[in-house]
Amino acid sequence: MxxxxxxxxxxxxxxxxxxxxxxxxxxxxxxxxxNKVNSALDNPSNWFTAQGLNNRASDLNQLLDGMANGIQTLKAADNGLTAMTKTLESMQSTLRQARQDKSFETASYTLPDSGLDNTSQLSFDGGAVGDTPVAINLTSQTNTAEAATTASTQTGIALTDTLDTIGFTADGETLIIGDGTDTVTFTAADFDADTVGDLITAINADADVDVTASLNDDGQLVFTADDNEQQITVAGTGTVGGLAAQAVPDAVYVAKTVDELVSEINQNSDLDGKVRASNDNGKLRIENQSTQDLSVDGATSAGAIDGSSSDASTIGGNEVRADLSKQYNELRDQLDKLADDASFNGINLLRGDNLSITFNETGTSSIDIQTDEGATLNSANLKISTTLEESDLDSDSNIDSELAKLKSALGDVRSQSSTFGSNLSMVENRQSFTKSMINTLETGAGNLTLxxxxxxxxxxxxxxxxxxxxxxxxxxxxxxxxxxxxxxx
The missing domain is CATH 1.10.287 (Helix Hairpins)
Structure with missing residues (x-):
């Protein structure tokens, strides 16, 4: 063409x-x-530089999802810690209420005018006392009876009188003196000088029998037991002035007064903080300082002390403290459940799970978030009593000990909350930084190609x-x- x-x-x-x-x-x-640069043919330098900036921005943008999930995981843990803090404070309030409650059950008993002896006692078991009874004697244990004494019917006897004066003459005659446990036999041949004084000296010098011999002002030969719990026996072949045996006298014990019993009960170390006594207008008032029933032996169901009744009188326990122990256990159960439920996306920091968050596209900047040594935050690791028995609230000192444990646990939870709060602030700061970097990178790429x-x-x-x-x-x-x-x- x-x-x-x-x-x-x-x-x-x-x-x-x-x-x-x-x-x-x-x-x-x-x-x-x-775009002013739509391909490498338009401007190779700007195109590849912009591609690098956009690629980095894209990588960082993908990391934002991990940061966002990490923030929500930390917030879920913080929600759990906040709820646990409130629960611990409620547990403290429950124990303080128990500490302040003094609505212990009491019973008043009437002391008898007579009928008590040295075996009469008031005994306590159960309650805070335990299975081993603690007994209080109701009478003074000092026997006030006079010692046994026997005197000859013959009067006018002198120490220098010969033994035949009192009908103790022949060498074969014997005088047997006993104290109810031991006896000693004396014969006329036992003495160098056969006088009444020699006999008295021999009897008093003998250590095997607890009897003292003497002459009274009327010149009677008198045998006296060394204490009021011994008898005197007199036997033999001689007349010995008409001496007669004497049995142990009936013991005389003095019943304690209400005030004496109050003092003795309150000063008994085995009953301290467990049973308290007071004078209720002439009656003995017993306060059961326990959540468990206290058994009082030695008192009737009608409230009369007889010193012998068994399992007849019971003083109920403090029901307010008993109910508070149940509330405490319910709160403690919730404490563990709160820790179990504080998870997000399968990660529960309160159970010791590890949260790993990457901050840059090369993986050289990251953070691992976990409780100390990966321990679970529960009642056991916080050293809180797993189950609080009713009897654990009997003693104020025991309640104080439980309060000290709660104070320590509350400190641990608050410390962990502070740590997670610091971690949350760090992650949120990196999230804001990453968003700003993405914006900067995309703006830089846009400046080259838009x-x-x-x-x-x-x-x-x-x-x-x-x-x-x-x-x-x-x-x-x-x-x-x-x-x-x-x-x-």
């Missing part, structure tokens, strides 16, 4: 229109995509104008060729 020859002016205008069309197409493409829409719109308008003018110019150039056509016609 033969080439078509165009005039120089037409060819020039066509070239101009062609260039304008190319620029117009480029401008329209930028307006359509919003088109200025205002500029491109102005360019489009200018190119359209230029295109219109070029078309007019081409039309004018074509008119010269048409003039030649007119000459041919």
């Amino acid at each position: 033969a080439d078509i020859s165009l005039s120089n002016s037409v060819r020039s205008n066509l070239q101009s229109l062609k260039g304008t069309a190319e620029m117009l197409s480029q401008t329209q493409n930028r307006l359509a995509t919003g 088109a200025d829409m205002n500029t491109e719109a102005a360019n489009l308008l200018a190119l359209q104008t230029r295109q219109s003018l070029g078309q007019n110019s081409l039309s004018l150039a074509s008119q010269a060729d048409q003039a030649v056509l007119q000459l041919i016609r």
